[in-house]
Amino acid sequence: MNPLTKPTPDALPRKASGKAPLPDHLRRLVGQVVDAIDTPSLVIDLDAMERNLTRMADFAKKHEIRWRPHAKMHKSPALAKLQIAAGAIGVCVQKTSEAEAMVAGGVQNVYISNEVIAQSKLARVAALAKVLSAQGGQLAIAVDSAEGVSRLAAAMAGSSASIDVFVEIDVGQRRCGVIPGAAAVALAKKINSHSCMRFAGLQAYHGKAQHLRSAQERRAAIAVAVEDVQYTRRLLEEAGIPVELVTGAGTGTLVLEAASGVYSELQAGSFLFMDADYAQNDRDPAAPKFEHALFIKTQVISVQADHAVCDAGHKSHAIDSGMPTVHAPDAEHALEYFNGGDEHGVLRVAPCGGRLPALGQFLWLIPGHCDPTVNLHDFMIGVRGGLARGQVERIIRVEARGALT
Amino acid sequence: MNPLTKPTPDALPRKASGKAPLPDHLRRLVGQVVDAIDTPSLVIDLDAMERNLTRMADFAKKHEIRWRPHAKMHKSPALAKLQIAAGAIGVCVQKTSEAEAMVAGGVQNVYISNEVIAQSKLARVAALAKVLSAQGGQLAIAVDSAEGVSRLAAAMAGSSASIDVFVEIDVGQRRCGVIPGAAAVALAKKINSHSCMRFAGLQAYHGKAQHLRSAQERRAAIAVAVEDVQYTRRLLEEAGIPVELVTGAGTGTLVLEAASGVYSELQAGSFLFMDADYAQNDRDPAAPKFEHALFIKTQVISVQADHAVCDAGHKSHAIDSGMPTVHAPDAEHALEYFNGGDEHGVLRVAPCGGRLPALGQFLWLIPGHCDPTVNLHDFMIGVRGGLARGQVERIIRVEARGALT
Numbered sequence: 105m106n107p108l109t110k111p112t113p114d115a116l117p118r119k120a121s122g123k124a125p126l127p128d129h130l131r132r133l134v135g136q137v138v139d140a141i142d143t144p145s146l147v148i149d150l151d152a153m154e155r156n157l158t159r160m161a162d163f164a165k166k167h168e169i170r171w172r173p174h175a176k177m178h179k180s181p182a183l184a185k186l187q188i189a190a191g192a193i194g195v196c197v198q199k200t201s202e203a204e205a206m207v208a209g210g211v212q213n214v215y216i217s218n219e220v221i222a223q224s225k226l227a228r229v230a231a232l233a234k235v236l237s238a239q240g241g242q243l244a245i246a247v248d249s250a251e252g253v254s255r256l257a258a259a260m261a262g263s264s265a266s267i268d269v270f271v272e273i274d275v276g277q278r279r280c281g282v283i284p285g286a287a288a289v290a291l292a293k294k295i296n297s298h299s300c301m302r303f304a305g306l307q308a309y310h311g312k313a314q315h316l317r318s319a320q321e322r323r324a325a326i327a328v329a330v331e332d333v334q335y336t337r338r339l340l341e342e343a344g345i346p347v348e349l350v351t352g353a354g355t356g357t358l359v360l361e362a363a364s365g366v367y368s369e370l371q372a373g374s375f376l377f378m379d380a381d382y383a384q385n386d387r388d389p390a391a392p393k394f395e396h397a398l399f400i401k402t403q404v405i406s407v408q409a410d411h412a413v414c415d416a417g418h419k420s421h422a423i424d425s426g427m428p429t430v431h432a433p434d435a436e437h438a439l440e441y442f443n444g445g446d447e448h449g450v451l452r453v454a455p456c457g458g459r460l461p462a463l464g465q466f467l468w469l470i471p472g473h474c475d476p477t478v479n480l481h482d483f484m485i486g487v488r489g490g491l492a493r494g495q496v497e498r499i500i501r502v503e504a505r506g507a508l509t
Numbered sequence: 510m511n512p513l514t515k516p517t518p519d520a521l522p523r524k525a526s527g528k529a530p531l532p533d534h535l536r537r538l539v540g541q542v543v544d545a546i547d548t549p550s551l552v553i554d555l556d557a558m559e560r561n562l563t564r565m566a567d568f569a570k571k572h573e574i575r576w577r578p579h580a581k582m583h584k585s586p587a588l589a590k591l592q593i594a595a596g597a598i599g600v601c602v603q604k605t606s607e608a609e610a611m612v613a614g615g616v617q618n619v620y621i622s623n624e625v626i627a628q629s630k631l632a633r634v635a636a637l638a639k640v641l642s643a644q645g646g647q648l649a650i651a652v653d654s655a656e657g658v659s660r661l662a663a664a665m666a667g668s669s670a671s672i673d674v675f676v677e678i679d680v681g682q683r684r685c686g687v688i689p690g691a692a693a694v695a696l697a698k699k700i701n702s703h704s705c706m707r708f709a710g711l712q713a714y715h716g717k718a719q720h721l722r723s724a725q726e727r728r729a730a731i732a733v734a735v736e737d738v739q740y741t742r743r744l745l746e747e748a749g750i751p752v753e754l755v756t757g758a759g760t761g762t763l764v765l766e767a768a769s770g771v772y773s774e775l776q777a778g779s780f781l782f783m784d785a786d787y788a789q790n791d792r793d794p795a796a797p798k799f800e801h802a803l804f805i806k807t808q809v810i811s812v813q814a815d816h817a818v819c820d821a822g823h824k825s826h827a828i829d830s831g832m833p834t835v836h837a838p839d840a841e842h843a844l845e846y847f848n849g850g851d852e853h854g855v856l857r858v859a860p861c862g863g864r865l866p867a868l869g870q871f872l873w874l875i876p877g878h879c880d881p882t883v884n885l886h887d888f889m890i891g892v893r894g895g896l897a898r899g900q901v902e903r904i905i906r907v908e909a910r911g912a913l914t
Contacts, residue, residue, distance in 0.1 A: 124529035142627070142629060142630070142914045143627065144913050144914070145914070176851065176852070198851070198852045199852065218852065219811050219818075220810070221810045221820075221868060221869050222548065222808055222869070224547060225547070248811050249811065249812070249868060251868050251869070252868075274813070278816070279811070279818055279849050279853055279855060280810070280813075280818050280853070281811075281813075283814075403626060404626070405623075405624040405625070405626045405685070406624050406653050406654065406684075406685040406686075407654070408679070408685075408686075408687075408688075409688075411683070413624075413684055415626075416913075418827070418829050418881060419880075419881055419884050420913055422823070424823050424828055424848075424851075443829075444684050445684070445716060446581065446603070446829075446880050446881050447603045447604065447623065448684055448685070450683070450684060463626060463654060463656050464626050464627070464656070475824075475851050476823060476824055479824050479851075479885070480884070480911065481911060481913075506885065506886060506887050508549050508821075508824060508825055508886075509547045509548065509550070
């Protein structure tokens with residue numbers, strides 16, 4: 105074979121080969137005023153984001169609790185490192201390819217808080233554990249089946265690295281996770297029977313509780329989760345297996361897990377950006393006050409008798425948790441957003457009054473759900489000095505966008 | 510400045526600078542069996558897709574009607590060219606950046622069937638019109654306001670190229686488009702007052718009608734649209750403005766527009782892949798029989814007492830038109846998919862019976878809505894020979910993925 109036509113060996117980590125340089129039009133945007141941002145675009149209010157970050161760091165410090173925020177939300181090693189600089193111990197991710205992106209971006213403590221079953225993926229997990237181990241970092245993963253432990257052990261066999269393994273228990277989410285109690289003990293024993301892995305504690309995340317609207321409902325749900333954890337921990341300790349860490353909590357309930365006395369790590373991620381869905385929760389008075397920091401800039405492209413149409417539809421923002429709300433600087437401009445399909449939003453005057461926007465006017469939408477919204481975009485545009493008169497400070501790549509495997 | 514460090518001038522079209530080479534793991538997948546495809550992945554059954562294409566081409570030929578399918582669905586110039594080879598006149602798109610991707614990929618007839626208002630985008634539209642004009646191709650665009658016509662004229666001023674302009678009328682979608690009748694005549698006159706643009710006809714797409722479940726409801730909706738078109742065309746002709754083309758129709762109603770005698774171009778795009786939402790329509794007996802050709806391959810990562818969990822959530826497939834259905838080879842495996850969040854799907858045994866899948870088992874999901882599902886993926890994996898025992902024939906890049914502006 106001609107050496108010049110020989111295929112390049114696949115030496116690079118998977119994520120590295122999928123990325124292109126920053127497009128020129130985005131590179132040129134840095135330093136320009138907000139008005140220069142094309143629509144629809146994903147924009148971060150950096151001042152608001154940094155205030156959220158400080159509030160979370162202060163909260164964790166005050167409650168003497170570790171935090172390892174979920175990077176499945178921002179999918180950006182740059183933002184992960186900002187969180188770590190503020191006090192986070194590392195990041196959580198849901199996918200092997202997200203872990204690869206974080207490690208490639210310089211994050212040294214990564215927890216795949218999800219089950220990985222495919223042999224091909226577990227080989228990549230083992231390779232990542234080795235990379236992190238050599239750097240003095242640490243990889244962790246969740247399991248909820250004996251088969252999962254066996255497959256992970258087979259992938260790790262012969263490796264000089266070790267991996268932290270959390271047993272996931274189902275504390276009310278009804279998704280992954282074994283029933284709290286004896287099943288978790290059996291898995292912990294199986295994990296500790298392999299020298300390449302270490303039982304690191306319990307994964308006890310209650311996703312559904314995050315979005316219960318009243319503080320009372322959330323308290324009731326997390327009280328049950330806490331009981332589940334306590335029961336399982338007691339059985340483990342009786343079996344001579346210490347539980348070093350109990351990890352869980354999201355932006356909706358973090359106050360409750362922090363005060364529980366059994367959770368020792370918070371995974372909340374959405375607090376950094378907040379979204380319209382979390383804003384509908386009655387805030388627990390003890391919770392940090394997080395602000396909206398993530399927006400879709402959009403433009404009005406059609407004005408009719410009783411409605412206007414903007415250029416952002418659900419290819420610009422996820423609608424799994426409801427429609428975006430329209431960020432209004434004053435009541436005169438109160439607008440409601442209705443589903444206009446993939447590429448359009450239909451805007452009507454809100455019941456409290458207001459008037460339709462003009463053709464060409466820019467508007468800011470607060471997405472219903474930040475995680476899948478970020479995943480629609482290759483870049484986030486970071487603005488300093490506010491949405492009205494600020495300027496573009498930096499472009500943040502969504503490195504793990506579309507990292508599904 | 511050192512010429513070696515001088516930034517490269519922005520000579521490439523915007524889309525080109527945002528793309529990276531095909532990742533090695535995907536390049537190596539070509540020729541391998543279906544089992545080798547990682548999960549979750551977007552997979553095209555190429556045989557089914559080609560049958561759909563032939564059926565559409567035959568239908569258009571039989572009804573002697575033009576078709577310009579919507580490329581907002583597949584976002585791929587490669588698939589656009591396949592459609593053109595089968596008889597399509599060109600493609601429709603919704604965004605300027607989608608048009609750029611199509612033109613860069615070699616498509617010469619592109620219709621932006623949407624309003625464009627931003628001056629910066631209109632400058633790109635004018636540049637594209639010039640590129641296509643030089644190649645003997647044609648660019649078209651829709652308008653629904655006098656201001657829109659003026660802005661387009663300003664962008665086209667001094668250009669040697671011309672652009673086809675459709676006036677969008679609202680035939681029931683209640684989104685963009687002027688009220689049928691006099692407003693359309695005024696816009697057509699304004700268009701024809703500019704030498705750089707040509708009134709090309711009426712954009713009369715009824716999006717909502719596509720998803721009405723009964724054939725009778727769809728007939729009633731399109732009957733109203735046809736009346737709206739007839740009325741507007743009569744007024745235009747009375748004003749001495751011939752209506753060369755009436756364009757519209759989607760996969761749900763194309764039979765009706767084709768038989769209407771007033772529509773002369775079909776924009777249907779989803780027929781190529783079909784999706785779970787369109788499958789819920791009662792099929793019009795006169796409509797071509799389209800098959801599901803787009804799937805998410807997913808793996809079971811957790812099995813609990815009464816449910817299983819797969820690794821595809823709504824970051825893998827859009828849920829704006831409902832959950833995906835589980836493609837079952839036989840009744841024994843009938844499963845229902847429930848929302849498990851961004852990265853998970855919860856699977857339960859369907860009421861008709863069946864049993865839970867095994868840990869590690871692969872399943873195939875039929876997405877609720879093909880357009881925004883494709884937009885979540887950078888690549889589509891084309892399989893020949895069926896999902897059970899086929900092999901990967903080609904990797905198709907979603908060139909205009911995330912092309913929002």
